[in-house]
Amino acid sequence: MDETPTISEGTACCLNCGHSLPGNYCGNCGQEVKDLRRPFFKLSREAVQSLFELDGRAYRTLWYLLTKPAFLCTEYFNGRRTRYSPPLRLFLVISVSFFLLVNLYTSVQSIESALSESETEGEEIAEADVAASADDEPIIRVVNDLNEDTLSNFGDEDVDENDEGTDLEELSTFVDGINLPFFDTQTNINLRRVMRTQAEENISVLLENPSEFLRGYLEYITFFMLLMIPLMAFIQKVIYIRSGHYYVEHLVLTLHNHSFIILIVFMNTIADMIKTSEIPLISPVFGYLATAGYIWLWIYLYMSLKNYFQQGYGITLLKFATTTVLYGITLTIGIFIFSGILFFLF
Numbered sequence: 527m528d529e530t531p532t533i534s535e536g537t538a539c540c541l542n543c544g545h546s547l548p549g550n551y552c553g554n555c556g557q558e559v560k561d562l563r564r565p566f567f568k569l570s571r572e573a574v575q576s577l578f579e580l581d582g583r584a585y586r587t588l589w590y591l592l593t594k595p596a597f598l599c600t601e602y603f604n605g606r607r608t609r610y611s612p613p614l615r616l617f618l619v620i621s622v623s624f625f626l627l628v629n630l631y632t633s634v635q636s637i638e639s640a641l642s643e644s645e646t647e648g649e650e651i652a653e654a655d656v657a658a659s660a661d662d663e664p665i666i667r668v669v670n671d672l673n674e675d676t677l678s679n680f681g682d683e684d685v686d687e688n689d690e691g692t693d694l695e696e697l698s699t700f701v702d703g704i705n706l707p708f709f710d711t712q713t714n715i716n717l718r719r720v721m722r723t724q725a726e727e728n729i730s731v732l733l734e735n736p737s738e739f740l741r742g743y744l745e746y747i748t749f750f751m752l753l754m755i756p757l758m759a760f761i762q763k764v765i766y767i768r769s770g771h772y773y774v775e776h777l778v779l780t781l782h783n784h785s786f787i788i789l790i791v792f793m794n795t796i797a798d799m800i801k802t803s804e805i806p807l808i809s810p811v812f813g814y815l816a817t818a819g820y821i822w823l824w825i826y827l828y829m830s831l832k833n834y835f836q837q838g839y840g841i842t843l844l845k846f847a848t849t850t851v852l853y854g855i856t857l858t859i860g861i862f863i864f865s866g867i868l869f870f871l872f
Contacts, residue, residue: 540552540557541557542557543557583610583611584611591616591782591785591786592786592789595827595829595830595832595833596779596782596829596831596833596834597833598613598782599613599775599779599830599834600833600834602778603775603778613778613781613782613785614781616781616782616785617752617781617784617785617788618748620785620792621747621748621751621788622748623792624788624791624792624795625747627795631795698722701718701721701722701725701870702718704717704718704721720871721870721871724869724871724872725869725870728869746864746872750860750861750864751784751788753860753864754856754857754860755777755780755781755784756777757856757860758780758784758853758856759773759776759779759780759781760773760776761849761856762776762779762780762849763776765845765848765849766835769835779830779834783826783827783830786823786826786827787823787827790819790823794815794816794819794820797812797819798812798813801813801816827846827850828843828846831845831846831849
């Protein structure tokens with residue numbers, strides 16, 4: 527039977543293991559000395575701060591991530607890790623923040639477009655009412671125009687339905703040809719049924735609301751990038767096979783570089799929003815900043831290899847170009863395969 531550790535008079539001990547406490551953390555089990563019987567607001571604030579690391583460490587990490595290529599990776603393997611955000615958490619927080627921004631921006635755009643369409647329809651109806659109340663001749667003209675539009679739209683709908691039917695037939699033919707050898711007959715039949723149903727639903731959503739379809743895909747981008755990062759690190763390891771660095775070093779460097787890429791895209795997305803708002807004097811400046819951000823992205827990725835592996839500029843440029851080409855080919859194939867899986871199964 528477990529006994530609750532007790533605190534002897536004048537001596538603090540860990541309530542988890544009973545070990546004496548030299549400070550705010552137990553030297554034996556690592557538990558922090560913290561009383562959780564506190565207001566919910568304070569606990570919620572601490573949870574958010576712990577998740578996003580809203581303290582000096584987070585700001586320090588973001589600054590070095592933006593300004594010093596390969597610095598965080600070098601610090602990580604030199605044993606100075608506590609002062610910076612962990613690589614995986616850094617990647618996840620930046621990714622989640624970016625896609626929350628994208629979803630918010632696309633949602634606002636959808637609302638604005640819906641409002642503008644409703645205003646346009648209201649103006650057209652008002653103009654038609656005014657024209658109809660003038661005399662009988664405009665009424666006949668409006669009716670004829672409506673009939674022509676109706677017939678024209680009817681023809682267009684027929685074409686769209688035929689095109690959609692053709693697409694569905696082609697998809698059905700493709701799905702019917704799928705027969706995975708490591709599944710039995712019944713499992714393959716069930717798989718084809720699921721793929722056919724999901725593909726039909728995705729085509730319907732794509733035709734009715736393409737922006738909603740794309741937003742649905744964005745939810746899986748972080749997961750896709752996490753799957754691709756180990757493969758990209760392996761490509762980098764092969765390119766630098768004679769450098770003497772371990773695979774985990776390439777993995778952490780790749781993770782930091784991907785965090786930097788998403789952070790630059792995140793910042794440039796905000797800059798593009800301000801640019802398209804057409805604010806005098808401010809919008810052009812943010813347009814130039816967005817361009818400078820993408821230029822710095824390529825310089826940063828090159829310098830990250832140069833700084834970490836300490837090789838010459840020429841050989842680094844050659845390896846950077848080779849890595850970029852292989853990265854692009856692998857990423858294209860990965861996107862194609864991943865998109866197909868999402869389209870037919872999710």
